[in-house]
Amino acid sequence: MVKLAPPPELPSEPEGPQLNKKGKPRPETFNQAWSVEEQHLLERxxxxxxxxxxxxxSKISQAMNGRRTARQVASRVQKYYAKLKRFGVDVNAGSSRTNDS
Incomplete structure (x- = not known):
């Protein structure tokens, strides 16, 4: 009789949060779309x-109860302003309002 070797063990999924390149845990919202509620809160x-x-x-992140990191907030705002600009909305000095004059 020929004895077969046991099947190789497959690597298991790492337990706990995913880590970024610096070894820090990624936030729960990493790579998740922003909800409508989050967007409205951000605009306010x-x-x-x-x-x-x-x-x-950081202050905006804290006001959002830490649901998004400061880096996520900054990235979202940058993309948000770029989109507004593409649609012809005047974004004055970082304000999300248009000019009403």
């Missing part, structure tokens, strides 16, 4: 926390 916070405010993205 952009008006409440003015452009030029120190640590603006």
């Amino acid at each position: 916070l952009l008006e409440e926390i003015p452009d030029g405010e120190k640590n603006r993205w």
Whole structure:
């Protein structure tokens, strides 16, 4: 009789949160779309926390109960302003409002 070797073990999924390149855990919202509620909250916070405010993205992140990181907020705002500009909306000095003059 020929004995067969046991099948090779497959690598298991790592337990716990995924890690980024620096070894830090990725946020739960990593690579997840922003909800309509999050977008509305972001727009309101952009008006409440003015452009030029120190640590603006961190403050917005904290005001969103930490659901999004400061980096995610900054990236979202950059893309949001670029989209507004493409549609011809005047984005004055970081404000999400248009000129009504």
